[in-house]
Amino acid sequence: MFSITELPVLAALKQKMLWHQARQTLLAENIANAETAGYRGRDLEPFDFASQLRDVEFTGMRTAATDPMHISVAGEAGADFKSGRVAAFEVTPDGNSVVLEDEMAKVTANQLDYQAATTLYGRSIRLIRTALGRTG
Numbered sequence: 001m002f003s004i005t006e007l008p009v010l011a012a013l014k015q016k017m018l019w020h021q022a023r024q025t026l027l028a029e030n031i032a033n034a035e036t037a038g039y040r041g042r043d044l045e046p047f048d049f050a051s052q053l054r055d056v057e058f059t060g061m062r063t064a065a066t067d068p069m070h071i072s073v074a075g076e077a078g079a080d081f082k083s084g085r086v087a088a089f090e091v092t093p094d095g096n097s098v099v100l101e102d103e104m105a106k107v108t109a110n111q112l113d114y115q116a117a118t119t120l121y122g123r124s125i126r127l128i129r130t131a132l133g134r135t136g
Contacts, residue, residue, distance in 0.1 A: 004128050013121045019047045020114035030103050037094035
């Protein structure tokens, strides 16, 4: 049986929400270490919705490890987002590159983008259910 959440657009939106969750974790780590000597802030590479949509459209099957010695190509959702050091212009004498104001602005923007993605996802599901005559 086919689930409406398996539609390519909805699957890509789900990936975007997972990306925002992973980014929120990194931003929280940056804020928590704002006073740690030598700490370098990290962030995720920007989410590419178009490539996620392309990947979802053309891959209907995933590999699975059926034996502990097998390597599964399809990792956990959200595990394949790449992170890297933030190129900072401001580094304190103790080597810390986190600017608290910048990190707080990123957290706020990330929260707003996540809320927009979840709203779009929810409305899309309701629209499809309405089109199918299901209102539950």
